[in-house]
Amino acid sequence: MAEDIGTSPDEVQFRFREDEIVDxxxxxxxxxCDQTNATAVRIEPGDDARLLLPFLDRLALVEINFPAFNDGxxxxxxxxxxxxxxxxxLRAVGDVGVDQLSHMRRCGFDSFAPDKRxxxxxxxxxxxxxxxxxxxxADARRTIADxxxxx
Amino acid sequence: xxxxxxxxxxxxxxxxxxxxDQARRRLEGKLTEDQFKPLRLMNGLYLQLHAYMxxxxxxxxxxxxxxxxxxxxxxERYDRxxxxxxxxQNIQYNWIRxxxxxxxxxxxxKVEMHxxxxxxxxxxxxxxxxxxxxxxxxVVDPRPYAELMRQWSSFHPEFTYxxxxxxxxxxxxxxxxxxxxxxxxxxxxxxxxxxxxxEVGAQFYAGGGMGRTPMIAPLIRDFVPIxxxxxxxxxxxxxxxxxxxxxxxxKARIKILVHELGAAEYTxxxxxxxxxxxSVGVEPPREELARIAAHFADPAFIDGPKTVDRSxxxxxxxxxxxxxxxxxxxxxxxxxxxxxAGGIPGDATAEQMRVVARLxxxxxxxELRVMHTQNLLLPHVRIADLHAVWSALDAAxxxxxxxxxxxxxxxxxxxxxxxxxxxxxxxLAQRISERFAETGRTEVVGELKLKIxxxxxxxxxxxxxxxxxxxxxxxGVENYQLSLGGSEAxxxxxxxxxxxxxxxxxxxxxxxxxxxxxxxxxxxxxxxLDTYRRIGMEPFKEALYG
Ligand code: HEM
Ligand code: SF4
Numbered sequence: 001m002a003e004d005i006g007t008s009p010d011e012v013q014f015r016f017r018e019d020e021i022v023d024x025x026x027x028x029x030x031x032x033c034d035q036t037n038a039t040a041v042r043i044e045p046g047d048d049a050r051l052l053l054p055f056l057d058r059l060a061l062v063e064i065n066f067p068a069f070n071d072g073x074x075x076x077x078x079x080x081x082x083x084x085x086x087x088x089x090l091r092a093v094g095d096v097g098v099d100q101l102s103h104m105r106r107c108g109f110d111s112f113a114p115d116k117r118x119x120x121x122x123x124x125x126x127x128x129x130x131x132x133x134x135x136x137x138a139d140a141r142r143t144i145a146d147x148x149x150x151x
Numbered sequence: 152x153x154x155x156x157x158x159x160x161x162x163x164x165x166x167x168x169x170x171x172d173q174a175r176r177r178l179e180g181k182l183t184e185d186q187f188k189p190l191r192l193m194n195g196l197y198l199q200l201h202a203y204m205x206x207x208x209x210x211x212x213x214x215x216x217x218x219x220x221x222x223x224x225x226x227e228r229y230d231r232x233x234x235x236x237x238x239x240q241n242i243q244y245n246w247i248r249x250x251x252x253x254x255x256x257x258x259x260x261k262v263e264m265h266x267x268x269x270x271x272x273x274x275x276x277x278x279x280x281x282x283x284x285x286x287x288x289x290v291v292d293p294r295p296y297a298e299l300m301r302q303w304s305s306f307h308p309e310f311t312y313x314x315x316x317x318x319x320x321x322x323x324x325x326x327x328x329x330x331x332x333x334x335x336x337x338x339x340x341x342x343x344x345x346x347x348x349x350e351v352g353a354q355f356y357a358g359g360g361m362g363r364t365p366m367i368a369p370l371i372r373d374f375v376p377i378x379x380x381x382x383x384x385x386x387x388x389x390x391x392x393x394x395x396x397x398x399x400x401x402k403a404r405i406k407i408l409v410h411e412l413g414a415a416e417y418t419x420x421x422x423x424x425x426x427x428x429x430s431v432g433v434e435p436p437r438e439e440l441a442r443i444a445a446h447f448a449d450p451a452f453i454d455g456p457k458t459v460d461r462s463x464x465x466x467x468x469x470x471x472x473x474x475x476x477x478x479x480x481x482x483x484x485x486x487x488x489x490x491x492a493g494g495i496p497g498d499a500t501a502e503q504m505r506v507v508a509r510l511x512x513x514x515x516x517x518e519l520r521v522m523h524t525q526n527l528l529l530p531h532v533r534i535a536d537l538h539a540v541w542s543a544l545d546a547a548x549x550x551x552x553x554x555x556x557x558x559x560x561x562x563x564x565x566x567x568x569x570x571x572x573x574x575x576x577x578x579l580a581q582r583i584s585e586r587f588a589e590t591g592r593t594e595v596v597g598e599l600k601l602k603i604x605x606x607x608x609x610x611x612x613x614x615x616x617x618x619x620x621x622x623x624x625x626x627g628v629e630n631y632q633l634s635l636g637g638s639e640a641x642x643x644x645x646x647x648x649x650x651x652x653x654x655x656x657x658x659x660x661x662x663x664x665x666x667x668x669x670x671x672x673x674x675x676x677x678x679x680l681d682t683y684r685r686i687g688m689e690p691f692k693e694a695l696y697g
Binding site: 045069070071072073075076077079083097098099102103104106107119122125129130131132133134135136137143144145146147148149 | 158169181189311439442
């Protein structure tokens with residue numbers, strides 16, 4: 001069994017899911033591809049999220065690590081997983097700040113375990129930043145253009 | 152031109168509120184400067200040598216008189232009474248206080264303007280042909296496509312922390328007046344023949360740029376059907392976001408990725424991602440482009456005289472130099488030079504902005520443009536009104552007849568403002584334009600694009616100058632490297648260094664010598680650049696160092 005490299009449920013500060021939080025061992029992408037029974041995996045910025053596509057059915061938790069908030073590769077990784085139909089928990093971990101929350105939410109993250117706990121009020125305001133959005137993304141929100149052209 | 156609806160306005164208002172909140176958290180110590188920096192940068196706020204600098208977006212360089220008047224008010228209220236127009240069709244204020252920044256953004260929002268994504272590692276303001284909607288040679292007006300991209304790229308959730316900044320230009324003519332192939336992505340809107348009289352699509356070029364490693368963007372797709380335009384752009388950006396280098400900020404631009412992978416491999420990856428994204432469905436509904444395009448319908452042009460009275464030679468010279476052929480033959484586009492001999496390239500006072508705003512309202516269907524050459528433009532002037540326009544400009548010191556001449560210098564802020572500079576750019580530009588104006592050489596030499604950067608970052612486009620000047624630091628002494636043969640236009644090329652550098656006086660003399668060689672060698676009808684391309688570097692070297 002590979003070493004658990006993930007966050008624990010009590011490190012999760014925000015979660016937008018109803019299901020039971022998983023507390024399984026989290027493994028690296030390499031380990032996940034080699035090992036048929038892992039249900040939780042952590043993606044580092046340099047990992048190719050598409051390597052996980054064959055295993056999405058068995059995964060219940062994907063953590064995407066942001067060692068530095070300004071390394072934006074994790075946003076693409078998140079959308080790629082959602083576009084491939086992944087419906088399990090997608091957790092942003094690491095250097096996650098208030099000002100990243102609204103974009104992360106749009107890219108499909110539904111749980112957040114920031115290194116440093118965030119001010120609840122600031123975070124609530126951040127999650128609500130955009131009443132409307134311009135682009136289609138993983139959250140499937142109707143865009144401004146969609147609304148403009150509604151019959 | 153494009154007008155915000157309630158949605159667009161709400162997005163900008165939300166951004167102002169968000170920035171106010173971020174500034175508050177910074178002041179309360181909840182954000183460190185390191186955390187605040189990328190946030191203020193996404194709102195165009197830089198910290199410079201002496202003060203904060205605010206860069207305001209002018210999407211595809213188009214604005215109306217109300218907006219220019221607000222820019223004038225801001226220059227007076229919060230700066231020192233002037234603003235600086237930039238090579239990416241934006242305006243910068245150099246003397247801003249952090250405490251005022253949110254109020255300025257709120258003022259801008261009142262006239263449908265903002266500073267969103269004018270800096271930071273995100274998709275920057277989209278630039279375009281300054282003659283868009285007016286030029287006789289355009290296939291279509293490129294601005295609706297640029298506006299579609301503006302909306303797509305504003306607050307894009309996936310592309311807010313790219314490896315590096317990302318600049319896009321959109322044009323729609325064989326002529327390139329936007330340095331399109333020196334952008335991270337360059338788009339040319341084209342038409343290809345089909346049964347119903349022509350199908351519109353987009354050519355994509357990727358991986359151009361200036362900076363320390365200048366590159367000309369290769370063509371990666373010669374026709375993207377317009378109904379997949381945004382999807383293709385998204386694919387280009389996703390491949391870059393995932394694989395652009397993040398280990399070294401000097402190698403982080405897309406040009407390095409395209410160069411290291413090779414254009415063919417980058418293209419292959421984009422095509423794969425494109426095919427995938429088509430199945431996901433990220434394209435805005437088709438009607439959106441039509442809705443935007445309706446905002447850019449031609450104004451009600453009327454017939455009129457097609458020639459001017461040339462009896463005043465000053466006026467006649469200005470007409471010859473500073474007007475451009477319009478798609479309606481009773482109109483021209485009139486360039487308002489912000490390059491008076493001895494002046495600071497691109498600077499305009501609040502008073503001058505108000506004069507230009509008034510002229511736009513009276514004579515150009517309330518429309519104005521900012522040119523990448525750091526000038527302003529009245530896109531639709533009746534030939535019958537030209538004399539009145541010229542007289543008003545002349546009275547305001549705005550009628551220098553020098554478009555595309557050696558006085559029409561592009562210069563970066565350089566050591567007068569910029570913390571990265573090795574050398575001064577502005578005083579050098581001032582001295583060169585003064586010198587050529589005094590000796591009467593400007594007209595003799597004709598088209599000659601001179602571009603000056605104060606350091607290797609190349610904000611002054613020196614790589615693309617017919618003559619380029621680069622400030623380098625030589626043991627603490629300002630030193631200037633001269634290069635020849637660049638072009639940012641459809642005949643794009645990168646300039647080559649002549650040899651050892653010069654001090655300030657020396658480089659001015661060198662520019663004169665180089666023009667001597669040109670005048671002595673030019674064949675009938677040749678521009679400086681043409682002569683250089685025909686005779687090569689040697690004769691110039693000989694004159695400079697021989
Ligand atoms: C005064 C503050 C400024 C600073 C600190 C600054 C900084 C930089 C830096 C670091 C680069 C190189 C980026 C890279 O190669 O990745 C760059 C490029 C550039 N900047 Fe500036 N800049 C400033 C002002 C301006 C102004 C006023 C303009 C417009 C007139 C401008 C236009 C450009 C352009 C066109 C490039 C080249 C883009 C490319 O590399 O493809 N910059 N700037
Ligand atoms: S070229 Fe260098 S000196 Fe000039 S503005 Fe850019 S960073 Fe500053």
